[in-house]
Amino acid sequence: MDSLLAPARDCAAILKENGWTVAVSESSSGGLVSAALLAVPGASAYFRGGGIIYTRDARRELLQLADAEVRVRGATEAYALIAAAQIRRQLGATFGLAESGAAGPADSPYGPAAGTTCLAVSGPADIARTLETGHNDRPENMRAFARAAVELLREALDAEAAG
DSSP states (O other), X not given: OHHHHHHHHHHHHXXXXXXXXXXXXXXXXXXXXXXXHHTSTTGGGTEEEEEEOOSHHHHHHHSOOOGGGOOSOSSSHHHHHHHHXXXXXXXXXXXXXXXXXXXXXXXXXXXXXXXXXXXXXXXXXXXXXXXXXXXXXXXXXXXXXHHHHHHHHHHHHHHHHHO
């Protein structure tokens, strides 16, 4: 968690300075993204909420996305963009941040290899990225996925702040 705190503090400062908010949909990072953002004092000023969308049932209930609305496989950049946009809309946030992948040790039954995640930010501009760690160490991948998500949020915030 310590490695997530510095980038989370940076994101928090930019969010607070600009009066922006964020909502999080995460999967294989297991709540670490939200925990990092919430660990910064004053999080209620910028953190709108989030959820761990780990199953299709969770996607249906928590993101309110029916199967027919999601015509792409999970753990793809296209799916991450859908999840980021939906959590942003549902919680009325300036930015939506999503992560969906396979932490391991086994590959996902839905396609991606262990150590692969797709990340996206939905906001004034959308960004998506895939991370492949190349290993199947579940806790290490979870931390790497969370750090990459927070860093992608920082990239989006920096781009928007630069105008």
